[in-house]
Amino acid sequence: MKILAVCGFGVGSSMVLKMTIDKVVKEMGIKATVENTDLSSAKAEAADVYFTSKELATELSNSVKNPVYPVKKYMDKEEVKSQMEKFLSEKEG
Secondary structure, three states: OEEEEEEOOOOOHHHHHHHHHHHHHHHHOOOOEEEEEEHHHHHHOOOOEEEEOHHHHHHHHOOOOOOEEEOOOOOOHHHHHHHHHHHHHHHHO
């Protein structure tokens, strides 16, 4: 599974979000590759799921096929885990 952590410039906050996602997928035993990138690159890059801020989620959702989940606090492992669980349950249908 490929997961993208997305922020405006793909440097600071997306790196923080990537690190939190890394911890969550490890804890949940999910086999995944987590990368961070900027909004423009994310629109052109395929991933199974995207995590970004609420502010960027709508714009990103309009440009990619797969689900986009907003995260309010990038360092909040519980919030990221909650969104990951939501993604997994929706994916399983």
